[in-house]
Amino acid sequence: MSPSPEPRPAQRRSVPLLRAGGRLRIAVIGAGPAGLTSAKQALAEGHEVVLYEKNADVGGIWDPASGGAYPGVRMQSSRMSFPFSDHPPVRVDDFPTLEQVHAYLRSYAESFGVLPVCRFGHRVSRVVRRGSGGWEVTARHGGEEDREVFDAVMVASGELWEPRRPERLPDASAPVRVLTAKGYRGPREHAGRRVLVVGGGVSGADIASELAGTASRVDWSVRRPALFLPRDCAGIYNDALFSYIGRIGLEEFPYDRYLKWLGELLPDYMAMYRATGLLPTEGYHGAVHINEKVIPRVYRGQIAVRPAFESFGPDGCVTFADGTTRSYDDVVLCLGYGMPDYGFLADFRQEDLYEHHFWRHDPTLMVINTPVDTEAFGTACPYFEAIAGWALAVLAGRAGLPSPEAMTDWCERHMSRLDQRRYFDCWLETIRIGLAAGNLPDPRTDFGAYWQLVSGTVAPSRLRPGGPAATRPAAFDQLFDMDALRHRVLASLPLADRDALLAGGRIGRADYEAALLVREGRELQPWLPYRQRESTAGAPVPG
Template sequence: MAYLVKQSHRAPAVTARVPVDESLPRACVIGAGSSGIAAAKHLYLAGVPFDCFEQGHDIGGTWVLDNSNGTSACYDTLEINTSCPRMAYSDFPMPPDYPPYARHDQVRAYFEQYVDHFGFRHTIAFGTTVEDVSRAADGRWDVRTSGPGGTTTRTYDAVLVANGHHWDARWPEPAYPGTFDGEQIHAHDYRTGEQLAGRDVVVVGAGNSAMDIAVEASTRARTTTWSVRRTEWVLRKFVLGRPSDQVALPGWLPWWVTAARLRIGATAAGSMTKYGLPAPSHKPGQSHPVQSERIRERLAAGAVRARPAIERLDGDRVVFVDGSSAPADLIVWATGYRVTFPFLDPALVSAEDNDLPLWKRTVHPDLPGLYFLGLVQAIGAVMPIAEAQSSWIAETLTGGYVPPSDEVVRDQMAADHRRNTRHFYSSPRHTMEVDFDHYLWDLERERKEGRARASS
C-alpha cells in the first residue's frame, strides 16, 4: 500500500498531559523543526522522559521566514515541492483549504497546529543551544546546553539529532578565478525579490531554489542569467491538472519502477535543451528530482538567459566556459549545503562530502543511543520519513522493538550504499538519497521483524 492512501483523518487531540514513565530511557531531541517535533510527539505519547532543545523561539525550522534561530533558508515565495497529502504526517493531514502545494507560512502554521493538537509544546525548551554532545563514561551521552538558565550538562540514554541539513551553506570550492566588483550571496541568505530589484543577477545552480530565485529575478531584475554546470531533468508540479506526485507506488516495487515513473515525468515535461541548456549527462531517475512550473515560461520569454558553468569572474561581468559573458552586480550561489553537526566532535561523527553512512538513514552502528532524523534527500517528502523514524525510535526505547545483530545491520548498510551508488550519479547531494515509498515500506517491514524479536 502506498503512503498517500494511509492519510484519512486527524488523530484525536491530546487534551490531558501524558504521564512520563521515568523507568524508561531518557532522551534528548535537538531541534524543533519538522523532524524534531515529530520526534517530540512520539516520545511524548509513548511516555518516554525527554527534553527537546530549540536554538530559536520558533517551531518549524527552515519553513519559518527569518527564523529566530538564524539558520532558516526560507524566502518569501517558497512553497513545498511535494503536494500536501504526500508531505503531511500520517495522522495529521494538512487543512483541506490549503492549495496543492502549500506556501511556507501555511506549512509553518501546520507545524504549530501539530504541536498544539498533540499537546507537547511544554516539552520544548526554546532559546536553548546544544553546545556539545559527547560520550559519557558509562556509554551514555552528555549534552551541554546554554540558554536562559545558563549552561547545563545533562546525561541521556539516547540523543535524537534533528538539526537539519539545509543551513550550513556550501560555497564553490575552490572559488572561481578572477575578481568580482559586485555583491555575492548564498541562496541561504536570499529572502525576498527586493534583493534582486534593478540588478544584473546571475543565479548559479540547478536545484529548486536556483530556479525559484531565477524566476523571481526575471520579474524584478534588470537582467537575469542562470548558470548551470550540470543540467537536471526539470519535472512539472502538475500533470493533467493534478499534482504530479500523487500517483503513489507500492513500496515493495523495485527501484526501476520509480525510475521509470521519473523518466515518464521528465519526457512529458519536455527537454530543456530548447532553452539553451545542454542535455543532461544522466538519465531521469539518476539524480534527485527538481521541479518548476515557471522556469520554462521565463526562459522561453527571454526573461531568463541560460548559460553553462562559470569559467571566471571579471569585474562587473561573469564569463562562462563557452566564451560568453553576462553583466553582473549580484551573484546568487544556489550551490547547496554541507551536512554538519557543530555539537559533535568531528572525530566522532563527520559527514565528509555529505556522506554519513547510517542504518536505515537513522542509526549509527558504532554509536549506540545516537539517532539521526530527517537526514535524507528523499524522492518525496522528509516529514513522513522523520515521523516513521521517530515512531521507530520510541518503540525501541520502550522495548517494543529489538534490532537485528550488528552483522545484519552492517550488511544492510553496505547493500544500501551499493544500491545508491548504482542508482545516482556521484555527488554530495546524492549521499542521503532514499525513495519515499520504498523507504517507508522497508522500515515498516523491519519494525515488524523487530517486534517479533522483542516478543520472542
C-alpha cells in the same frame, strides 16, 4: 530494471537497548519536522522528553524567523502528501507556502503536547557519553550553561544550514553582491539589477523564476540539464501520478517512452521544454525537480541559460565553463549545502551511522536527519515520522538491529564516500523504514493489506496503523503491469510464507501460482529497492 541494491543485513529481534517497559529520559535536538515528530512519538510512548531548539519557535528551516528558507519558497509536495499521518492540514494551499507550513508545524506541536517540553533559545554545545551513566547534554541559554543526563539522544538538527560556496570569492571592493539561496530575501532588492543565479536544482530554478520580470536581466547557470515537472500535471498533483509501487514501475519504463507519455499529458509544456534545449535526452525517472515556471520563462526569453559557473575573478567578473566571462550586479549561489555540523557530538563520525541513523558504537544515539550524501525527493514529514518511529521501536526492542560486526561492515561499505551524491526517494524510504520498524503491514503475514498500501495513493494517513484504506488507485498506474509487480513481490517471499498466505486465504491460488513462474532475478523485495545513482554519462546504475 537494473539489479537491485544489495539487501540490508538481516535484522535480529533484539532485547530493548534500554530498560524494558521503563520511562526513559530522551533528549531531542532541533524542533523542525524531524524533531517535532520524534518528541511527539516519544511522549506518546510515555517517555520523558526535553526538546532543545536554538531558535525562538518551532519549524527549523520552515520557521520564517530562522532565515533557513527564502520567503517565496513553496512545498514541492502537495497538501495530500506533505503532512504527518495523524494531523491533516487545514486552510493551506494545494502546495503550501512557508508561512502555512510553519503554522501547520506549530499546530502539530500544540495538538500533541510538544510545546511544553520545548526549551527555546537553547543551543546544544556538547553531547557526551558518560559510561553507563547515560548521555550528558550541555546547552547554552543566554550566558548560562545547563547540563542534564538522558538515556537516549535523538539528533534532529537538520542538514540544510551551511550553503556551499566557491573556494574563491571576489575581493571585498568588487562591484558585485554575492549571496546564497539562504540569504536571498525576495526579488524586490534585485529590481533593475543584472543577476546571475548559479545552480540547476530546485532553489536555482525557483529563484531565477521569481526574479524574471523584476531584475533587468536574469541569467541562469546550469551545469547539467535536469527534468523539471510542474506541481500540477494536467489537473493532477505531481505526487498523485503514481503509487509507491508505481514509482518502481516508472523506473522500469524506458525513458524515451516516459518522455513520449509526458508529451501526451503536457503537450504545450513539453513542446516549450524541447525548444529550450534543456530537456534531458537521457534521464533518471525518479530524480524529478518540481517547478512549473522556469521552463516557460526560459522559453519566452525572460531567463537566459548560461554554461556552468567556473570561478569569480578578483573584480567580481564571472567565468563560465566555456571560457566566456560576464559581469553582474548580483550573483545568487544555489550550490546546495555542506555537511551538517555535528561538532557538538563527542567522538562522533558520520561514517559510523548505521543506515544513516544509528550510531553503531551505541545506538541510543540516533540521527533523525536526511542522509548527508543525498539529493532527496519526496515529502519530508511522513519520512521523518517513519525514522523516528523506527528509532523508538529499536529502543523498545520492537525492532532489531544487526550485530555490531554487521553494522560496522555496512558502515565501511556505504559510508566511506559521502562526497558521492545519490538520489533518495523519501516516499519509498517511508515504506522500507516502516517495514523495518514493524509499523506497516507485514507482507509475509498480511499481503493484502501490504499491497493495498503500496499500490494506492501516497496519502500519509494510510501509513499509520488503523489508517484509512486506499479508495482508488494512483492516477497513472495503469501504465504498468500491476499484476506482474504484485507477483514479483510475492515471489520474493519465502515459499513457506506464501504457503501460509494461501492456506489462510490471504492470497488467491492464481496469485500464488503466478509468483511461482517469476524468473529468478526478477523478484521484487517488499521494501521496494530503487536506483540511487547515475553514471557520469547519465545512465542509471544500481545504488
